[in-house]
Amino acid sequence: MHEMFIARKMIDIIKDEMRGHNARVLRSVHVNIGTFSSIVPEALSFCFEIMIKDTEMDGARLFIDIVPLIGRCISCNKEFEIRDYSFFCPFCEGVRIDTVSGQELTVAEIEVD
Numbered sequence: 642m643h644e645m646f647i648a649r650k651m652i653d654i655i656k657d658e659m660r661g662h663n664a665r666v667l668r669s670v671h672v673n674i675g676t677f678s679s680i681v682p683e684a685l686s687f688c689f690e691i692m693i694k695d696t697e698m699d700g701a702r703l704f705i706d707i708v709p710l711i712g713r714c715i716s717c718n719k720e721f722e723i724r725d726y727s728f729f730c731p732f733c734e735g736v737r738i739d740t741v742s743g744q745e746l747t748v749a750e751i752e753v754d
C-alpha cells in the first residue's frame with residue numbers, strides 16, 4: 642500500500658518539526674494532498690493512525706485538504722483547473738500544459754505542545 646510509505650514520510654517531516662520546536666506532544670496535523678497524487682485520504686488516515694500509536698504523536702488529529710490539479714498553458718500562460726485528466730487549455734486549446742499544483746503532498750501545519 643503506497644499510503645503506508647506516504648504516512649512514513651509525513652511522520653519523518655513532523656518529527657523533524659517537533660524536534661525543531663522542542664515539542665513533546667502532537668495535537669494535530671494539516672496536510673495538503675493533490676487530487677493527482679493518487680493518495681486515498683481514508684487510507685492515509687488509517688496508516689497514519691496505526692503508525693503513531695504508542696509514539697509521542699499518539700492521539701493527534703489528521704486533517705486532510707485536497708488541492709485541485711492546476712495547470713498552466715505554455716502557449717497563453719493562463720492557469721486553470723484540470724478535470725478528468727484532460728490536459729488541454731480551455732482558453733486557446735493548447736496541449737502543452739505545466740502542472741502548477743495538485744501532485745504534491747505537503748505538511749501545511751502542525752499544532753504541538
Ligand SMILES: [Zn+2]
Nearest residue numbers: 714717730733
Ligand atoms: Zn492556452
